[in-house]
Amino acid sequence: MDVWWDEIGNGLAKLFVQPLFYWSVILLFMLSVRRIKQERSTFGTRVYDIFAEGRSTWRVSLVGGAVLSVLAIGGGIVVTYPFLLLLSLVTILLSLTLKLTWLSAAYTFGITYLLLMAVPYMPAGFLPEGWADALENTSLEGVALMMSVLFLIEGVILAKTSSRRTFPERVKGNRGKMVGQHRVKKLVLIPMVGLLPAGAIEPFAPWWPIFSIGANSYGLIFVPLLVGWEWVARAQTPKLVAMKAGRQTLIIAIVALVLSAASLYWPILSLAAVAVCLLGREMVYAFHRMHEKRQPFFTADHRGVRILGTIPGSPADKMDLLPGELIVRVNSIPVTSVEEFYEALQTNRALSKIEVKDFRGENRFTQRATYEGEHHELGILFVQESFRKQLAE
Numbered sequence: 001m002d003v004w005w006d007e008i009g010n011g012l013a014k015l016f017v018q019p020l021f022y023w024s025v026i027l028l029f030m031l032s033v034r035r036i037k038q039e040r041s042t043f044g045t046r047v048y049d050i051f052a053e054g055r056s057t058w059r060v061s062l063v064g065g066a067v068l069s070v071l072a073i074g075g076g077i078v079v080t081y082p083f084l085l086l087l088s089l090v091t092i093l094l095s096l097t098l099k100l101t102w103l104s105a106a107y108t109f110g111i112t113y114l115l116l117m118a119v120p121y122m123p124a125g126f127l128p129e130g131w132a133d134a135l136e137n138t139s140l141e142g143v144a145l146m147m148s149v150l151f152l153i154e155g156v157i158l159a160k161t162s163s164r165r166t167f168p169e170r171v172k173g174n175r176g177k178m179v180g181q182h183r184v185k186k187l188v189l190i191p192m193v194g195l196l197p198a199g200a201i202e203p204f205a206p207w208w209p210i211f212s213i214g215a216n217s218y219g220l221i222f223v224p225l226l227v228g229w230e231w232v233a234r235a236q237t238p239k240l241v242a243m244k245a246g247r248q249t250l251i252i253a254i255v256a257l258v259l260s261a262a263s264l265y266w267p268i269l270s271l272a273a274v275a276v277c278l279l280g281r282e283m284v285y286a287f288h289r290m291h292e293k294r295q296p297f298f299t300a301d302h303r304g305v306r307i308l309g310t311i312p313g314s315p316a317d318k319m320d321l322l323p324g325e326l327i328v329r330v331n332s333i334p335v336t337s338v339e340e341f342y343e344a345l346q347t348n349r350a351l352s353k354i355e356v357k358d359f360r361g362e363n364r365f366t367q368r369a370t371y372e373g374e375h376h377e378l379g380i381l382f383v384q385e386s387f388r389k390q391l392a393e
Contacts, residue, residue, distance in 0.1 A: 020088040021224040024189045027095055028054050031187065034098065035167060042170045043381055047311055053100075056165060057157055057188045064153040068146060068225075069193035075264075077142035079194040079223060082134040087112050091226050100185045101285075103228030104154060106277035109147035113274045116140060144260035144270035150190065150227050151277055152253035157186060158229060159246025163239035163323050168309030168381050171234075173296055180298025180308040180383040182238035182323060184245075185230035196221040235294040237324040237359065245284060252280035297324065298383050304328035304357065305341050307380055314379020319366045321356065321380065328363065329355035338382050345378070352378060 032050040039047045071077065090112050094102040102108075119127070119135045127135070166182040173179040196219045233241040256273040263270035298308050304326040310316040321327075327335060330344035331353050345352060353367040 018084060018088065018224060020084075020091060020226055021189075023088070023092055023095075024187070024224060024226050027098075027226075028187055031098060031100075038169070043168075045311070047309065047381065048167065049312075052165075052167075053185060054187045054189070057186060060153060060157050060160075061188050061190050064149065064156075065191040065193075065225075068149050068190070071145060071149065072142070072192060072194045073220075075142070075145075077139055077145070077194065078197060078218065079221065080134040080138065080197060082131045083112075083116075083138045084223065086115060086135065090115070095226075095228070100187055100228035100230035103187070103226060104281055105147050105150035105225075105227055106281040108226070109143060109150065110274050110278045113140060113143050113147070113270075116143065117271075141260065141263040141267055141270045144256070144263055144273040146192075146225075147277060148253055148257040148260045148273055150225060151249065152257060153188070153190065154227055154229055155246050155249030155253050157188065157246075158184070158242055158249060161186075161239070161242035161246070163237060163242075164310065164312075164317065166233070166238040166242070166309075166323070168323065170308070170383060173299075177299075178383060179234065179296040180306070181232055181234035181296070182241075182298075182309070183230060183232055184238050184242045185228070187226070187228040190225045190227060192223045192225055194221055194223050195219070231288065232292065234296050234298070235292045236297055239324075241288070245288060248284045248287075249281075252276060252284070256280075300384060301326055302336060305335055305338060306383060307356075308383050309381040311379035311381070315352065315368055315370065316378040316380045319352075319354065319368050319378070321354070321366065321378075322358075324359060326357040327354055327380075328357055338384050341380075341382075 028051055031053050035048070035053070036046050036050065039045070072079075087108065091103065091108045094107060094111075116135055116138055117140070119132060122132070126132075161184055163182075166184045169181050169183065170178050171181055229245075231241050231245055256276045259269045259273035259276060263273060298306055300306070307316075307321055307323055307325050307327060309323045310321055327341060329335065330341055331348045331351075333340075333344040333347065335341045335344050349370060351367060351369055353365065355363055355365050357363055
């Protein structure tokens, strides 16, 4: 048992020598800085704090990492430094665009899988000494299995996304008018414990590990796996986009998981699992783009004022006002423009009473006392700005 604890400590130390661990922090920082600059330029204030793209995922991340670790260690899936460097290189290259769309496991692991298949056909000397053997001996079935589990995690987090934690934007529509949209995006770091050749752990069963890389003992290594996604919701509410994309992703991931598990007995099925993830992801995006060609959802409405978003922790956030809902009355005064909203808000500085029309078309009331030091405009973001702010700018 002491050997296992020693290997856990050594494996944790190896986490800090992997480039993907540091790149995840750098990438998250760059994404946050770019988004905050855009928010301040568009709304005149920062909407979300730095690193918001990576928050509210740690529970699913730890559970998913634990599942992957059990599969890797219990199934005897061995990882090598050449494989980790190849996966890191693919992930970093795909993330250089700063678009999280390409960080889906379908792309990072799918492309890595295809490169591993191409290794035997590479000319001699193309890879550093020892790399070719290590990469050729990498279990394609294990890669497909890890990809399927990560894709499943992506679907779970996506389907559970709250519309209050997506990122609002103002953009120019096809007709030149300003419209609103949301970015449903996340960057998730999933820690996995894998087997590394040449350690102090001896095989404890004839089937463990699945394959050998010229060593009779194995160590543990903590592997940082980076998963991301990004969806633009303009013609639909962000919650609807997240639910639909999440459920479709889950279906594809379950099919791929079954195929990758069966590939442990019929190896060719690992390629089928990768194909399902790659083609399935492209099909989901195609359906999404088709729905997004419809009339923008976040636009001016003659019945009231459409909420584009709320600033986290603001009075509007605490009043449970949701993106996409329509404000029809403020302090019992009908409002049909942003200017009218602000004027009605000033009629009662101590109490804000708001009537909104929800997604089912039903009216509901919410109210809250206004305290000194709180956001005087409740922290609501609209597609159109008030005339007085436009003149001030």
